[in-house]
Amino acid sequence: MTPTTRRSALAFIGAAAAAGLAPPALAQTQPRPAFGYDDVVARAAERAATAYQPPSTTLPAGLANLTYDGYRDIRFRKSEALLGGPFTMEMFHPGFLYTRLVRLNIVRDGVAEPVPYEASLFDYGHNTFNPPLPRDLGYAGFRLHAPLNRPDVQDELIVFLGASYFRFLGRGQRYGLSARGIAVGSGEPNEEFPEFREFWVQEPAAGDQSAMIWALLDGPSLAGAYQFIVTPGEFTTVEVTATLYARREVPRLGIAPLTSMFYVSENDRRFKDDFRPEVHDSDGLLVHTGGGEWLWRPLRNPATPRISSFADVNPRGFGLMQRDRAFEHYEDLEARYDLRPSYFVETIGDWGEGRVELVELPAPDETYDNIGAFWVRNEPVRPGQPLKVAYRISARNDGSELHGGGQVFHTFQTAPRAHGVRDAPVRPDARRFIVDFTGGELPYYLPAAKEVQLAPSVTGGRIIGTFLVPHEQAKGFRAGIDVAVEPGKTADIRAFLRAGDRALTETWTFPWAP
Numbered sequence: 001m002t003p004t005t006r007r008s009a010l011a012f013i014g015a016a017a018a019a020g021l022a023p024p025a026l027a028q029t030q031p032r033p034a035f036g037y038d039d040v041v042a043r044a045a046e047r048a049a050t051a052y053q054p055p056s057t058t059l060p061a062g063l064a065n066l067t068y069d070g071y072r073d074i075r076f077r078k079s080e081a082l083l084g085g086p087f088t089m090e091m092f093h094p095g096f097l098y099t100r101l102v103r104l105n106i107v108r109d110g111v112a113e114p115v116p117y118e119a120s121l122f123d124y125g126h127n128t129f130n131p132p133l134p135r136d137l138g139y140a141g142f143r144l145h146a147p148l149n150r151p152d153v154q155d156e157l158i159v160f161l162g163a164s165y166f167r168f169l170g171r172g173q174r175y176g177l178s179a180r181g182i183a184v185g186s187g188e189p190n191e192e193f194p195e196f197r198e199f200w201v202q203e204p205a206a207g208d209q210s211a212m213i214w215a216l217l218d219g220p221s222l223a224g225a226y227q228f229i230v231t232p233g234e235f236t237t238v239e240v241t242a243t244l245y246a247r248r249e250v251p252r253l254g255i256a257p258l259t260s261m262f263y264v265s266e267n268d269r270r271f272k273d274d275f276r277p278e279v280h281d282s283d284g285l286l287v288h289t290g291g292g293e294w295l296w297r298p299l300r301n302p303a304t305p306r307i308s309s310f311a312d313v314n315p316r317g318f319g320l321m322q323r324d325r326a327f328e329h330y331e332d333l334e335a336r337y338d339l340r341p342s343y344f345v346e347t348i349g350d351w352g353e354g355r356v357e358l359v360e361l362p363a364p365d366e367t368y369d370n371i372g373a374f375w376v377r378n379e380p381v382r383p384g385q386p387l388k389v390a391y392r393i394s395a396r397n398d399g400s401e402l403h404g405g406g407q408v409f410h411t412f413q414t415a416p417r418a419h420g421v422r423d424a425p426v427r428p429d430a431r432r433f434i435v436d437f438t439g440g441e442l443p444y445y446l447p448a449a450k451e452v453q454l455a456p457s458v459t460g461g462r463i464i465g466t467f468l469v470p471h472e473q474a475k476g477f478r479a480g481i482d483v484a485v486e487p488g489k490t491a492d493i494r495a496f497l498r499a500g501d502r503a504l505t506e507t508w509t510f511p512w513a514p
Helices: 006-018 024-029 037-048 068-072 442-451
Strands: 088-092 103-108 111-114 141-146 155-161 165-168 178-180 195-202 211-218 222-231 237-246 253-260 262-264 284-288 294-298 306-313 317-321 342-348 353-360 371-377 387-396 407-414 430-438 453-459 462-471 476-484 491-499 507-512
Touching: 037 211, 037 222, 037 237, 141 195, 155 211, 253 317, 253 342, 253 387, 284 353, 294 306, 294 407, 317 371, 407 507, 430 462, 430 491, 430 507, 442 462, 442 476, 442 491, 453 462, 453 476, 476 491
Parallel strands: 103 195, 294 507
Antiparallel strands: 088 141, 103 111, 141 155, 155 165, 165 178, 178 253, 195 211, 211 222, 222 237, 237 387, 253 371, 284 294, 284 317, 306 353, 317 342, 342 387, 353 371, 407 430, 430 476, 453 491, 462 476, 491 507
């Protein structure tokens, strides 16, 4: 495939030379350094040293008033895709919800060359614009394609569109949750949404297996430089390096934030007027602590906003997972929630003391991204103290390959009484939680089930009964925990399976108030 900066980039180079911006003699004797991450870091530092200037959101009326269907009718012409080698690049047209424009550049032979807006790159479908769109309009974002699912087809790989959001896919997956560059005050009334204002995409060589992207982030509280190394595969990975500069003190900065949707599931059935048994992009938070413990926290759609914290030192990783992959648990032929990816963040380097925070907001339907997860340092981010952070995000399926122990498969809750006994008294201050564990060494222990013990604990309440039985269908065990809580209090329940002193499973944890 021919490397492309296309005619617009060639015109830019010719114009720059004609204007005397790059004298040939100087270029021969003093070649400029290749553009790279350090250049973006310098720009972020300069940006943070000045007052924040919000970007313009003014678009021509024809674009600003586009409907959802009208915007979908604008398509990038596949024949005009940029880059070369194993990756191709397409741009998103501004309009509808996407009113903020970003600058795009291609880095070729170490030189950053702008990608000017050209209306001819798009098929506008049934849309007509009078007056015509301005020639210097710009773009809303971009996406990369690569041979992800088969070697002879360019599949969509990663998308950068809107604020600091990006989404990417592993093999056989459909888009679901999103990652973000940073989160400032997530779940609070005055949450900020810093934006990627400019991107630089490295033109790949024919043999490159990864795509390199740099981005400049800006927002009221901070500016930052980002490097993304995107490697497609069964579990596509995005390695992120960021340097952040605060304009003012940020006490609660969400690092490596993930955003998802949870509406209804087996453990939360408040909404019943829907033929689909479950509706969610993610069903649980998975945490790998600095001490090596694996925690599983099922997600909820709460009646009021909730923030849960998991204190740690140098965490190894965390992620929002779509662990349930059974189509019949969703019955949605269009959304295919069973194919949505899980994103797991693996930390790189020393992250210090802090906490993984889980934000759960009420959602009246499935159109709301009401779930957030990220790392918060105990120390605030202050002006004059740049924060450097690195991590790797991978697009997983159920995540069973992340650790070799048993995993939580299902979480249910019900009244603490025998099934089929309608007249049995039920304590209003008590609840039964049923947890199915599967995987790891649990199949090995099924013939000798008495060797496996349930290890439950609770704070803020008390355990009034438990049971543990083999679950042949899941090749694991089903645990039951009855918990009583005083009115007005919340219990934090934890449980795992063990054989003697050895843990066999991750730790299930769940908050509950009567």
